[in-house]
Amino acid sequence: MENIMFIAPPAAGKGTQAELLTEKYHIPHISTGDILRDIAKEDSEVGQYVFETLASGNLVKDEITYKLIQERLNKSDCKNGYIIDGFPRTLEQAIEYDKILKNLNYKVGKVILIDIDEKILEKRITGRRVCENCNSIFNINDPENSPEIESVCDNCGGKLYQRKDDNLEAFQRRYSTYLEKTKPIIDHYKNQNVLYTVDGNNSVEKVFEQVEKIINK
Ligand code: AMP
Secondary structure (H helix, E strand, O other): OOOEEEEOOOOOOHHHHHHHHHHHHOOOEEEHHHHHHHHOOOOOHHHHHHHHHHHHOOOOOHHHHHHHHHHHHOOHHHOOOOEEEOOOOOHHHHHHHHHHHHHHOOOOOEEEEEEOOHHHHHHHHHHEEEEOOOOOEEEOOOHHHOOOOOOEOOOOOOEEEOOOOOOHHHHHHHHHHHHHHHOHHHHHHHHOOOEEEEEOOOOHHHHHHHHHHHHOO
16 A cells, blocks of 8 residues: 555644554554654653653654654554654655655655644644543544543543643644644645645544545545
8 A cells, every 4th residue: 555644733633534544454653743752751861852842832853753753664564555644744854754765665655635724723622632542532522523431542441631732822833833844845745746635624534535535546
């Protein structure tokens, strides 16, 4: 299967769509945000730095992100395709990613942009809950997507928590970072003829239908 990359503002549903794809197509989901949240739990200088950076809503230093991406893509489970979400996030990272792909003899695959209104994101961000065990994502502000029992994961029974950066203040910083740093990479992939856009203002199921149509093209 071709690799899939998601580009989207915070809380647009890229993690949720990636999870649905993983379930259906059995290819790994690589989320730099998830990997960094694990590093943030480590009792080390790097762990402390990542913890503070994530909570602030700023981007983590490239040297850390590049190292974790290289290590992850080198694993053998990526050979038959993978879903990448959260990387690249800047034009510099996109250029570095092109080099990493070339070295591994991989192709970028399809790049899916989730287009969505800022007002919807603000509503979603405060309701998002994540499973600390399996990283499944729910939203208590969305009846279609809320867990059956509050604070308990429907999929594995794990405990749900609210991300430190899922508050309006950190959201504003993450959203402006997206507009300033991440949006420019859209043209980078448009020029490579690999960019597809879905309307993220719809329900999870409707967005997934659009995603599947793109994958099966
Ligand atoms: P996400 O789960 O994709 O919303 O990412 C959560 C946070 O992790 C971001 O706000 C950044 O602080 C950090 N992060 C994730 N991916 C990257 C990246 N490619 N470069 C730098 N920081 C990142």
